[in-house]
Amino acid sequence: MVDALNGLIVLANFVLIPATAYGAQLALGALGVTLIYGILRFSNFAHGDTMAFGTAITVLVTWGFQALGISFGPLPTALLALPIGIAATSLLVVGTDRAVYRFYRKQRAAPVIYLIASLGVMFVLNGLVRFIIGTDDQRFTDGERFLISVREFKAMTGLAEGLAIRTTQAITVVVAVLVVAALFWFLNRTRTGKSMRAYSDNEDLALLSGINPERVVLYTWLIVAALATTAGVLYGLDKSFKPFVYFQLLLPIFAAAIVGGLGNPLGAIAGGFVIAYSEVLITYPMKRVLGYWMPESLEPDGLVQLLSTDYKFAVSFSILLIVLLFRPTGLFKGKSL
Amino acid sequence: MIVVENLHRHFGGFRAVDGASLRIETGSITGLIGPNGAGKTTLFNVIAGVLKPTSGKVTMAGEEITGLPPHELFHKGLLRTFQIAHEFSSMTVRENLMMVPGAQRGETLWETWFNRRQIEADERALLAKADEVLEFLTISHLRDEKAGNLSGGQKKLLELGRTMMVDAKIVFLDEVGAGVNRTLLNTIGDAILRLNKERGYTFVVIEHDMDFIGKICDPVICMAEGKVLAEGTLAEIKANEQVIEAYLGTGLKNKVAAG
Amino acid sequence: DGHGAIKLGVSLGFTGPLESLAPAMAGGAELAMGEVNAAGGILDGKMFEAVQGDSTCIDASAATSVAERLVTSDGVAGIVGAMCSGATGAILANVAVPNGIVMVSPSATSPGLTTAEDNGLFFRTAPSDARQGVIISEILAENGITNVAVSYTNNDYGKGLADAFESAFEAAGGTVTINAAHEDNKADYSAEVGALAAAGGEVLVVAGYVDSGGSGIVRAALDTGAFDTFYFPDGMVSEQLGLNFPGEIDGSFGANPGTDSNGAQLYQDMATAGGFDGTSPFSAESYDAAALIMLAMQAAGSADPADYKDTLMDVANAPGEVILPGELAKAIQILKDGGGVDYSGASAVELIGPGEAGGNYRQITFENGELVVVGYR
Amino acid sequence: MIGSLFRGMTRRDLLLFAFVAVLYIGTAYVQSWNTVLGMVNLALISAIMALGVNMQWGYAGLLNVGVMGFVALGGLAAVLVSVPPTEEAVSAGGLQIVIALLLGAATVAAAVVAWGKMPPSRARGFAVAGILLVGFFVFRAVFDPAVARVEAVNPASTGYLGGLHLPVVISWPVGGLFAAGAAWIIGKSALRLRSDYLAIATLGISEIIIAILKNEDWLSRGVKNATGVPSPMPAAIDLQNDPSFVERVTAWGFDPVTASTISVKLGYMALFLAVLVALIWLTQMALNSPWGRMMRAIRDNEVAASAMGKDVTKRHLQIFILGSAVCGMAGAMLVTLDGQLTPGTYQPLRFTFLIWVMVIVGGSGNNWGSVLGGFLIYWLYIQVEPIGIWTMEMITSGMADGSWLKAHLLESAAHMRLLTMGVILLVVLRFSPRGLIPER
Amino acid sequence: MTEPFLIGDTMSGGYGSGPDILHDCTVSVDKGEIAVIVGPNGAGKSTAMKAVFGMLDVRQGAVRLGGEDITKLTPQARVAKGMGFVPQTNNIFTSMTVEENLEMGAFLRHDDIAQTMAQVYELFPILHEKRNQAAGELSGGQRQQVAVGRALMTQPTVLMLDEPTAGVSPIVMDELFDRIIEVARTGISILMVEQNARQALEIADKGYVLVQGRNAYTDTGKALLADPEVRKSFLGG
Numbered sequence A: 001m002v003d004a005l006n007g008l009i010v011l012a013n014f015v016l017i018p019a020t021a022y023g024a025q026l027a028l029g030a031l032g033v034t035l036i037y038g039i040l041r042f043s044n045f046a047h048g049d050t051m052a053f054g055t056a057i058t059v060l061v062t063w064g065f066q067a068l069g070i071s072f073g074p075l076p077t078a079l080l081a082l083p084i085g086i087a088a089t090s091l092l093v094v095g096t097d098r099a100v101y102r103f104y105r106k107q108r109a110a111p112v113i114y115l116i117a118s119l120g121v122m123f124v125l126n127g128l129v130r131f132i133i134g135t136d137d138q139r140f141t142d143g144e145r146f147l148i149s150v151r152e153f154k155a156m157t158g159l160a161e162g163l164a165i166r167t168t169q170a171i172t173v174v175v176a177v178l179v180v181a182a183l184f185w186f187l188n189r190t191r192t193g194k195s196m197r198a199y200s201d202n203e204d205l206a207l208l209s210g211i212n213p214e215r216v217v218l219y220t221w222l223i224v225a226a227l228a229t230t231a232g233v234l235y236g237l238d239k240s241f242k243p244f245v246y247f248q249l250l251l252p253i254f255a256a257a258i259v260g261g262l263g264n265p266l267g268a269i270a271g272g273f274v275i276a277y278s279e280v281l282i283t284y285p286m287k288r289v290l291g292y293w294m295p296e297s298l299e300p301d302g303l304v305q306l307l308s309t310d311y312k313f314a315v316s317f318s319i320l321l322i323v324l325l326f327r328p329t330g331l332f333k334g335k336s337l
Numbered sequence B: 001m002i003v004v005e006n007l008h009r010h011f012g013g014f015r016a017v018d019g020a021s022l023r024i025e026t027g028s029i030t031g032l033i034g035p036n037g038a039g040k041t042t043l044f045n046v047i048a049g050v051l052k053p054t055s056g057k058v059t060m061a062g063e064e065i066t067g068l069p070p071h072e073l074f075h076k077g078l079l080r081t082f083q084i085a086h087e088f089s090s091m092t093v094r095e096n097l098m099m100v101p102g103a104q105r106g107e108t109l110w111e112t113w114f115n116r117r118q119i120e121a122d123e124r125a126l127l128a129k130a131d132e133v134l135e136f137l138t139i140s141h142l143r144d145e146k147a148g149n150l151s152g153g154q155k156k157l158l159e160l161g162r163t164m165m166v167d168a169k170i171v172f173l174d175e176v177g178a179g180v181n182r183t184l185l186n187t188i189g190d191a192i193l194r195l196n197k198e199r200g201y202t203f204v205v206i207e208h209d210m211d212f213i214g215k216i217c218d219p220v221i222c223m224a225e226g227k228v229l230a231e232g233t234l235a236e237i238k239a240n241e242q243v244i245e246a247y248l249g250t251g252l253k254n255k256v257a258a259g
Numbered sequence C: 001d002g003h004g005a006i007k008l009g010v011s012l013g014f015t016g017p018l019e020s021l022a023p024a025m026a027g028g029a030e031l032a033m034g035e036v037n038a039a040g041g042i043l044d045g046k047m048f049e050a051v052q053g054d055s056t057c058i059d060a061s062a063a064t065s066v067a068e069r070l071v072t073s074d075g076v077a078g079i080v081g082a083m084c085s086g087a088t089g090a091i092l093a094n095v096a097v098p099n100g101i102v103m104v105s106p107s108a109t110s111p112g113l114t115t116a117e118d119n120g121l122f123f124r125t126a127p128s129d130a131r132q133g134v135i136i137s138e139i140l141a142e143n144g145i146t147n148v149a150v151s152y153t154n155n156d157y158g159k160g161l162a163d164a165f166e167s168a169f170e171a172a173g174g175t176v177t178i179n180a181a182h183e184d185n186k187a188d189y190s191a192e193v194g195a196l197a198a199a200g201g202e203v204l205v206v207a208g209y210v211d212s213g214g215s216g217i218v219r220a221a222l223d224t225g226a227f228d229t230f231y232f233p234d235g236m237v238s239e240q241l242g243l244n245f246p247g248e249i250d251g252s253f254g255a256n257p258g259t260d261s262n263g264a265q266l267y268q269d270m271a272t273a274g275g276f277d278g279t280s281p282f283s284a285e286s287y288d289a290a291a292l293i294m295l296a297m298q299a300a301g302s303a304d305p306a307d308y309k310d311t312l313m314d315v316a317n318a319p320g321e322v323i324l325p326g327e328l329a330k331a332i333q334i335l336k337d338g339g340g341v342d343y344s345g346a347s348a349v350e351l352i353g354p355g356e357a358g359g360n361y362r363q364i365t366f367e368n369g370e371l372v373v374v375g376y377r
Numbered sequence D: 001m002i003g004s005l006f007r008g009m010t011r012r013d014l015l016l017f018a019f020v021a022v023l024y025i026g027t028a029y030v031q032s033w034n035t036v037l038g039m040v041n042l043a044l045i046s047a048i049m050a051l052g053v054n055m056q057w058g059y060a061g062l063l064n065v066g067v068m069g070f071v072a073l074g075g076l077a078a079v080l081v082s083v084p085p086t087e088e089a090v091s092a093g094g095l096q097i098v099i100a101l102l103l104g105a106a107t108v109a110a111a112v113v114a115w116g117k118m119p120p121s122r123a124r125g126f127a128v129a130g131i132l133l134v135g136f137f138v139f140r141a142v143f144d145p146a147v148a149r150v151e152a153v154n155p156a157s158t159g160y161l162g163g164l165h166l167p168v169v170i171s172w173p174v175g176g177l178f179a180a181g182a183a184w185i186i187g188k189s190a191l192r193l194r195s196d197y198l199a200i201a202t203l204g205i206s207e208i209i210i211a212i213l214k215n216e217d218w219l220s221r222g223v224k225n226a227t228g229v230p231s232p233m234p235a236a237i238d239l240q241n242d243p244s245f246v247e248r249v250t251a252w253g254f255d256p257v258t259a260s261t262i263s264v265k266l267g268y269m270a271l272f273l274a275v276l277v278a279l280i281w282l283t284q285m286a287l288n289s290p291w292g293r294m295m296r297a298i299r300d301n302e303v304a305a306s307a308m309g310k311d312v313t314k315r316h317l318q319i320f321i322l323g324s325a326v327c328g329m330a331g332a333m334l335v336t337l338d339g340q341l342t343p344g345t346y347q348p349l350r351f352t353f354l355i356w357v358m359v360i361v362g363g364s365g366n367n368w369g370s371v372l373g374g375f376l377i378y379w380l381y382i383q384v385e386p387i388g389i390w391t392m393e394m395i396t397s398g399m400a401d402g403s404w405l406k407a408h409l410l411e412s413a414a415h416m417r418l419l420t421m422g423v424i425l426l427v428v429l430r431f432s433p434r435g436l437i438p439e440r
Numbered sequence E: 001m002t003e004p005f006l007i008g009d010t011m012s013g014g015y016g017s018g019p020d021i022l023h024d025c026t027v028s029v030d031k032g033e034i035a036v037i038v039g040p041n042g043a044g045k046s047t048a049m050k051a052v053f054g055m056l057d058v059r060q061g062a063v064r065l066g067g068e069d070i071t072k073l074t075p076q077a078r079v080a081k082g083m084g085f086v087p088q089t090n091n092i093f094t095s096m097t098v099e100e101n102l103e104m105g106a107f108l109r110h111d112d113i114a115q116t117m118a119q120v121y122e123l124f125p126i127l128h129e130k131r132n133q134a135a136g137e138l139s140g141g142q143r144q145q146v147a148v149g150r151a152l153m154t155q156p157t158v159l160m161l162d163e164p165t166a167g168v169s170p171i172v173m174d175e176l177f178d179r180i181i182e183v184a185r186t187g188i189s190i191l192m193v194e195q196n197a198r199q200a201l202e203i204a205d206k207g208y209v210l211v212q213g214r215n216a217y218t219d220t221g222k223a224l225l226a227d228p229e230v231r232k233s234f235l236g237g
């Protein structure tokens, strides 16, 4: 009985909790991507760097707060700085839209042109972020790191195995769930939300219904800025902040958005978890868990690992492919242009 | 020519085509009418291979063609037009027509590299043919216009024009008349009759314009709610109570008052 | 007056996956040049000028183009670089050898480069992975550890080191429970740490980079309680490590190139004064790479690679007076006077065989959140 | 014949080409001919890759964001064809690895056949899964020990099977074949995906290919890099040591080092140019014929094209395979030029996105556009670094020495590379959104 | 004679930088009137409608609503001024449900829209049945009904319809014309393009025949119907 429990806790500690947190992180990023795809109709390759920009600003402000001795109790100070980061990112993305994307909207350019333009923006942001904060790893975490740490857990339960839940993990999961619910409600129930969907569906007709396209675009970017910064900051709090990693985040984020179905907020969440779980679960060696669960005589010698972690990305992408083969527009019927 | 047996096509729980059975005789011009949403277009799409049937069977000249992809049906001589025009919008009107004939020599890569001369000869012939069709459709001044820039009616004409580029056995026309000027529609009607007489094309025509149906179609099939409601000459159909109630109606109530 | 100055190429991955290591490395190389210039240059007043070139680490051909530019357009007399073994190999074969330019890489550790066709033009101040594998194995054995897990960064450095270590360790009777790769700069390492934890081991050997995947692995391992003791090879040992995990890695240990000559400490102080982190991986090696080139020129009495490529080994090795960081002026003077030097520098270079560092190591451990040097070997 | 090669070229296009030529020649004067010729060779390879992508996207509207994977496969071909076999490794496990791979292929084939033959049912699912599972374990049982033996052979310098030791140029078509093979497999399964879904699927597959190249050491040494790919040209150093060469060039007044490096580059250039011209001729012919028209129709409206008798699936597959093969060939050429295969350097930024930028900036759907894009963007890619540094020096020249801002700005100069690249891309795209040489 | 409520006065213009499609073309409609535009395919009927609605550069001439010059206003500003438009193609939001399509029609309204919606459902019962279905999944005729319904939701003062009856069944067409007459009686101006020209002209107060972007005939609906030349060339005999 205790063995069974220990096995479960090992599984939770190394698979369930990290995968859930990682899934939520991906989902938050994917929400931004999916929203731009859904409403402005292009795959925004600058999203990773937008996240990096928002986070960089938040990090600087956080340092400022820390220097001034402002803190947020047990919570990370960065959360206090977050609104400022969001504001700065909003200015950035709206500015980018004015300077870059608006022109192509007027031209009615093909989506791939936006995509390439977003590559250009990505390059520029890439340079900008490094210019602002450099290339290094930056730490800005403070407050309580753990809701419960391994040691505390063991002391509390008296079990041989422990498990840890980080504050940031918990915050990320909660935020992701709240955000997706809010977004879903916003898009499907509110007037502004519906007008955004209408705009994405048929721009001309939206015009004929009295919808102001510039306004729709503005709202979209504001939401995206908030999402990107929040996602970036939560990720940075949990791991660390380094511009290059944020650029690299783009790939799993896109994978998540696609698996879920582009343009669909629920899909982004589902996609995030699918990617995260498949990465962690399929490459997880069951040796230690089975060691608890199996009778002594049957305990495994090998690692009992389906695939080595070297192929972690191959795994998540294979899952992605399999999903797409059976559901060509993702789990939650996304859009395709 | 075409026999449809107990065909079903469902969308989720909704039965768009719900056990339709019909025969289309070789050499006939069959009219297909019915209320909006009766399943006419869906029936076309299933026969033409765009949609897979939920169940049922379609045969063409005795050969089962259920579920064959559209491009194979094309090569068997089955052509169709689209209710919502599907032009190749970034190509010119002429190219829209010239791309139609199947098995063009110049569509094989090998030949494009090593058989230029022959291809050029083929192209000249095609060009002449396309221009002839454009002339007929009264849009030859638009031959080098991008098809996407055509007016709504012109696009419908182009749809029809494509079927005239090859020797078809059977042609499915989905509301060619909607949005087409009535004078021109008369000309089109004549053309259909001529193609039918001279070249032996079989036609199936979906149309909501009773004058047009009356002018060219015999027999007429009326669908409703995914099933065949009535079948016969137009006169018979027009007299059918159910058809009147579901489809034809009794004319404008406010007409006089409005004058 | 930069006119007529000798140009040295500094070709590192300023952009790309290892971009965060590059500034401190370039800082090291330029520090050495600055020092020589301050001392009045070599060969009777010839000054040095650094020309940077981005070797990207992700694009061997771009690296080649850039090196091509450094050599044929800027006319550099030698190259400090490149950073990653891939780019280094490409530049060596396509630019350095055909144009007869000396290259001293501070960080390409791939054993494959040992046997590369180089016409005696290629050197490196970083030891080959093979040597370090043995060192790690010895240190672990001394600590009574027989059972370890290994996580390495998935490039030639990590893989080469992990392989070398595994064979050395197993030959000495130890067990490697798992030898698994991690990719740098990825979003999440839970899968890797999950696998490492499941395989188990007394210590986790992290053959990665401190500002990249290496720290990510350590972070995740600490948080989940998978491991609490680590072994850190040279890519990880730096002050940064202590800052990244304040107080969390006490009892963990490692080693990086260095000797009791105090060179490392001297260099660190110089770097701090110069405004960059001298403990960042391969920064010291970069200083040494630049210094070696310049001293070799002085020794050869010529800035022509064809001449000084033959004196480079001489200035690096005994006999001669031992030279530490900050003593370049002295070294130049000795050479000018016809004496010999044994350059030891910041990373205690000793060039062996085909022109690579022999490898003296400085053993460290973490106590109360501080990096403490415990000995040399 | 020549006429159709240049069909559709306008005076403006020629001016653009002239402009790019001036960029390169100007660079030669500011920097050196050696630098520029090196760049030209890489630009030629990039242009070929861009042509491949353009075939897929420009002709058929297939969004392939997995270019990197095909390029890498081509690179693998170069190694497998040209390097000498590692005798010891081959005898240790070569045969067994081949058997294992055949077993693996047989498993997949069996699964596919079972899937096709059995009626749709739960039993079919189990049967296929069963076949795959059993096959997987049998495969691993044969494969793993053989791999272990092969990799144990002198791991620091070999540890892999090596290649066939054939002339490296043969690997170019072979690289094309490798890529075509992969494209066939991908195309059979993923081509029915639309737009961005196909994009991410190909992106994923390319990542998987790179993962294999990185981790299968027995094949090409993995991240330890396979070096020493023989060159089809005489090495510059050999020329320098060849007295007759030295004599000749000195007689002409050249310095032997410069002359040797330049002649090697010219040799490569001739080879690459030949490939590029052949490809352009083939693609121009195809594009300006009913085949091209059909592809455009398919790109415009698949439903209508298929109703007009065009086999959309088959054509998509055809063009996907051809385009990928071109990328594969370019990949083999690249490794030939570099002389080594370094899997770690295959990054989407360089081998997928940059190529895409070339295609779009050049003008998608237009072969000459791809060539122009290839040359222009490659020039930028290399030259924005000095431009960035130069800009920073200009900006900071007025500032006081030792000021924090000046130091910070100069330090950031390297990142100006990306920034400048982005700005230039945006500017080009702004002033000609359909590319510099748009499709006609 | 005072000026009509809505007038596109001697408009010339074309698409983008292309040639002029309209040449001094005038169309107008007064309060409570029905004006019908007929003509061959490609005559410029839709173009004229778009010009009146500001979706096209009017290079010469002007558009005035209730005496006010609105030539320079954006389409959405014209919506705010009480104009409603059903384009000939792409006239529904395909990914939104039928009900959401109707709601979007009422986007600028801030009063209770339930009643108007009920009226639309009454007019087109099939839409009520399918109100939660994505409009893109509807049949051709059903889509057309959604499009007209969407425009009715704006409660416009001027309603512009580009071939509202294309593809709808006879019974629905009759209903639609009935409804249009009713709407006009409430004082709303109706400007529409029709190919079912005979029915349309029968209910029209005013008729325009456009040919190649020019006004060819202008008269009352009845008079045009009676003109044999017009009948033969444009109304199909």
Ligand SMILES: Nc1ncnc2c1ncn2[C@@H]1O[C@H](COP(=O)(O)OP(=O)(O)OP(=O)(O)O)[C@@H](O)[C@H]1O
Residues within 6 Å of the ligand: B011, B014, B015, B016, B034, B035, B036, B037, B038, B039, B040, B041, B042, B043, B083, E137, E138, E139, E140, E141, E142, E167, E169
């Ligand atoms: N993809 C789909 N998903 C769900 N329902 C659909 C889909 N396509 C069609 N339907 C439904 O099927 C029914 C039949 O549609 P169909 O287009 O066949 O009608 P139709 O007879 O051609 O009508 P019309 O005369 O208006 O063109 C309609 O009620 C429509 O809403």
Ligand SMILES: Nc1ncnc2c1ncn2[C@@H]1O[C@H](COP(=O)(O)OP(=O)(O)OP(=O)(O)O)[C@@H](O)[C@H]1O
Residues within 6 Å of the ligand: B142, B145, B148, B149, B150, B151, B152, B153, B154, B179, B181, E015, E018, E021, E039, E040, E041, E042, E043, E044, E045, E046, E047, E048, E088
């Ligand atoms: N977007 C466009 N760009 C360029 N030309 C266009 C565009 N739309 C229409 N045209 C051209 O303008 C002319 C008039 O088109 P319009 O759509 O106004 O005709 P219409 O009278 O409405 O015809 P129909 O009855 O067929 O709908 C046509 O010759 C068409 O080719």
Ligand SMILES: [Mg+2]
Residues within 6 Å of the ligand: B040, B041, B042, B083, E139, E140, E141
């Ligand atoms: Mg229909």
Ligand SMILES: [Mg+2]
Residues within 6 Å of the ligand: B151, B152, B153, E045, E046, E047, E088, E162, E193
């Ligand atoms: Mg029209």
